[in-house]
Amino acid sequence: MDAVFWIVLGVVLAVAEIFTATLFVLMFAVGAFAAAGAAALGAPVAVQAVVFAAVSALTVLAARPVIRRHRQSALESGDTAFGIEALEGSTALVLEQVDSDKGMVKIDGEVWTARAYDGTQVLAPGERVQVIQVKGAVALVWRDVATPTELPEVER
Numbered sequence: 001m002d003a004v005f006w007i008v009l010g011v012v013l014a015v016a017e018i019f020t021a022t023l024f025v026l027m028f029a030v031g032a033f034a035a036a037g038a039a040a041l042g043a044p045v046a047v048q049a050v051v052f053a054a055v056s057a058l059t060v061l062a063a064r065p066v067i068r069r070h071r072q073s074a075l076e077s078g079d080t081a082f083g084i085e086a087l088e089g090s091t092a093l094v095l096e097q098v099d100s101d102k103g104m105v106k107i108d109g110e111v112w113t114a115r116a117y118d119g120t121q122v123l124a125p126g127e128r129v130q131v132i133q134v135k136g137a138v139a140l141v142w143r144d145v146a147t148p149t150e151l152p153e154v155e156r
Contacts, residue, residue, distance in 0.1 A: 006039055013026070089130070097125060098141060101118070
């Protein structure tokens with residue numbers, strides 16, 4: 001009966017991980033499954049609890065540094081950017097007027113919803129802009145300038 005408890009706890013924790021996406025809760029799910037294994041082998045409840053705590057702690061200690069190292073952006077790690085990171089810094093063409101509330105741009109052949117990075121800028125159709133940052137499905141753009149040193153500092 002103890003093994004069933006630990007398996008149910010492990011499944012609940014694994015499902016909870018889907019909603020957090022931090023991989024932290026998943027490590028406790030691993031501990032619960034290890035405790036279920038101990039229960040299946042006939043270990044007393046106190047030993048099961050120690051197995052749960054020890055395996056969870058070891059998983060956190062072993063996995064967190066690896067996860068943090070792999071969570072670096074491509075710019076930080078020196079790798080080639082892909083996905084949304086690849087869009088940041090690229091040039092776009094304004095299709096519909098872009099201001100602080102609305103707008104549309106074309107980036108590498110794809111149409112994106114856009115907002116002006118500087119809320120005071122109003123960008124006209126046909127104008128070239130620089131993608132400063134992408135938040136969700138919205139590209140934050142800045143009037144294209146001749147020198148990259150004039151671009152605003154991106155807040156992450």
